[in-house]
Amino acid sequence: MNPLFDTIxxxxxxxxxxxxxxxxxxxxxxxxxxxxxxMGGAVAIRSCxxxxxxxxKKNIDLPLIGLTKSEFPDxxxxxTGSFEEAExxxxxxxxxxxxxxxxxxxxxxxxxPEFISELKKxxxxxxxxxxxxxxxxxxxxxxxxxxxxxxxxAGYTPETASKALEGxxxxxxxxxxxxxxxxxxxxEGRYNTPAEAAKGIAAGAWSVVVGSAITxxxxxxxxxxxxxxxxxx
Numbered sequence: 001m002n003p004l005f006d007t008i009x010x011x012x013x014x015x016x017x018x019x020x021x022x023x024x025x026x027x028x029x030x031x032x033x034x035x036x037x038x039m040g041g042a043v044a045i046r047s048c049x050x051x052x053x054x055x056x057k058k059n060i061d062l063p064l065i066g067l068t069k070s071e072f073p074d075x076x077x078x079x080t081g082s083f084e085e086a087e088x089x090x091x092x093x094x095x096x097x098x099x100x101x102x103x104x105x106x107x108x109x110x111x112x113p114e115f116i117s118e119l120k121k122x123x124x125x126x127x128x129x130x131x132x133x134x135x136x137x138x139x140x141x142x143x144x145x146x147x148x149x150x151x152x153x154a155g156y157t158p159e160t161a162s163k164a165l166e167g168x169x170x171x172x173x174x175x176x177x178x179x180x181x182x183x184x185x186x187x188e189g190r191y192n193t194p195a196e197a198a199k200g201i202a203a204g205a206w207s208v209v210v211g212s213a214i215t216x217x218x219x220x221x222x223x224x225x226x227x228x229x230x231x232x233x
Contacts, residue, residue, distance in 0.1 A: 002127055002147060003094055005184050008207045010041030012197065013065070013186065015211030016056070022218065027055035033148055043218045046098065046209055048187075053092035065129055066094030072104055077156060079131045081106050086119055090126060101130030101141035101149065102157055112137065113144035120145035129186070133157040135175035136183070145157045148184035149176060150209060155189055168196050172205055177204035 018024040024033065030052045030142030036044045038060055046065040047056055053066045066089040067080045079100040080086050089097045099119065101112035110118065116128055120172035131152035138149045154172040155164035163169050168190045176185045187200035188209035200208040212219050 001184070002220055004127065005148065005206065007042050008063060009184075012041065013044040013046055013188075013207045013209040014040075014042040014214055015046040015188070016052075016215050017046075017048050018215070021132070022216075024215075024217075027051045028230065029056040030215075031059055034062070037214065038062055044207065045211070046211070049172040050088050050092060055088065055092050056165050057133040063096065065096040065098050067131075074158065076158065077153075078104075078106075079152070081115075082108075083122065086123075089095050095151040096127045096129050097147070098129040098131055098152070099149070100153070101132045101144075101146060102134075102153055103140070111140075112127075112183055113140040114134065116141055116146050116170075119125060131188075133160045133172075135172060135179050138176040139179050142180055142183055148189045148206065149180070150186035150188060151176065151184075152188040152209070164190070167192075168200065169192065170199060173200060173205055174203050192219040 017031050018030050030047060034056045044063040046054055047053055048067050048069055057064055070078045070087040071130050072078050079098055081100055086097055090189050098191050101116060103111045103225035110212040116130055127147045130146035130149045132138045132141055132149050141149050151172050154160050154169035173187045183203050184206040186207050186209055187205035191200055191208055192213040197208040197210060
């Protein structure tokens, strides 16, 4: 196992992302999120977009998990879905490249694990995080050469969409930890409170990745507005 993972174990990884019309949707805005995450004690940063990754890598002294986003034909999110995208992420200096490790087919006809296997052949020194939605995908990704996996996509594929209504996918996390002992399994997806993050660590997560609850001010505001509105009814 790469010693980089020892520096992350047991800590908080902050997903610093901004999209659409967010005022923070610039390399500098996202880099400032990463800067405040460092100040707060984060052990690693996860982020999306080549220029944003470059800005973070230049200014923030934490391990960086990099990715790009696109879509499958059904409109669901795809993480770093092509060789060109993966190579662009590598060029930013990100220590780990997150890729879609689900069984869904890409345009090149490869499933996620097959894509990881080919990436490792092309770039054997690349550290790969396989973003999965099921324990079966996690096991396949590890077998294909992924250096770690994350439960990022549990609840965000057509087969697992119901999980998005249940809070964090602690069940998926626990199954992955059991199936892959001593292997870095990251918990990600709907960990919106410190208590939920603590449950992730207690369930065996190598690190818990938190994004929206830290770096999406408009979404956090909406949560409060919804709660207040409901209380006033």
